[in-house]
Amino acid sequence: QxxxxxxxxxxxxxxxxxxxxxxxxxxxxxxxxYVSWYKQHPGKAPKLMIYEVSKRPSxxxxxxxxxxxxxxxxxxxxGLQTEDEADYYCSSFGGSSNVIFxxxxxxxxx
Amino acid sequence: QVxxxxxxxxxxxxxxxxxxxxxxSGYSFSGYYIxxxxxxxxxxxxxxxxxxxxSGGTDYAxxxxxxxxxxxxxSISTAYMELRxxxxxxxxxxxxxxxxxxxxxxxxxxxxxxxxxxxxx
Numbered sequence: 001q002x003x004x005x006x007x008x009x010x011x012x013x014x015x016x017x018x019x020x021x022x023x024x025x026x027x028x029x030x031x032x033x034y035v036s037w038y039k040q041h042p043g044k045a046p047k048l049m050i051y052e053v054s055k056r057p058s059x060x061x062x063x064x065x066x067x068x069x070x071x072x073x074x075x076x077x078x079g080l081q082t083e084d085e086a087d088y089y090c091s092s093f094g095g096s097s098n099v100i101f102x103x104x105x106x107x108x109x110x
Numbered sequence: 111q112v113x114x115x116x117x118x119x120x121x122x123x124x125x126x127x128x129x130x131x132x133x134x135s136g137y138s139f140s141g142y143y144i145x146x147x148x149x150x151x152x153x154x155x156x157x158x159x160x161x162x163x164x165s166g167g168t169d170y171a172x173x174x175x176x177x178x179x180x181x182x183x184x185s186i187s188t189a190y191m192e193l194r195x196x197x198x199x200x201x202x203x204x205x206x207x208x209x210x211x212x213x214x215x216x217x218x219x220x221x222x223x224x225x226x227x228x229x230x231x
Binding site for chain 1 (some may be wrong): 145147154155156157160169171173205207213214215216217218219221222223224
């Protein structure tokens, strides 16, 4: 299966909101509500930010929210802060004992 | 606190094998799945496969079928990932990550620090 499609980059000014999309197919994003989002700073391990499309693990600020419509999942970061600048990856259960990641989006806080 | 601690960096020649370890602590090791994810330099995350820490059952990504083996030793709460017939494009940071459900239904909630594997002649 192919990687989920994410825009290579996104940006916003402090205090603004930005949304990152993650597009899959009927075999993955469109068929399961098992979409997760991860944040990764350079040289560091990824950190879980969202699971099951829209749920936040304990400790993740409510500025981070997730949603899904059809084959596309989205991560919205509201009230952008400088520490939000990082790479963001989506993933989905792909059926057939498979997990798929997106190509990643570099979020820049201007 | 929950921790996954991986073995150190490795340098291998093409055709060799590498075995990376991932030791869990601060939780019941057998109650979770361990996934392996790699990241080539400057690239995105790539799922390699997963293993049930209790059952030892495995599922591998198609790209790695026949070349990867995931095992565990529950007595020391450690998971292993062995990759064979290494090529230069296997140069990457290899991560282990914990999964409470099996197929990331609740996400990969804790990650190891990563192990850099360099394949070079």
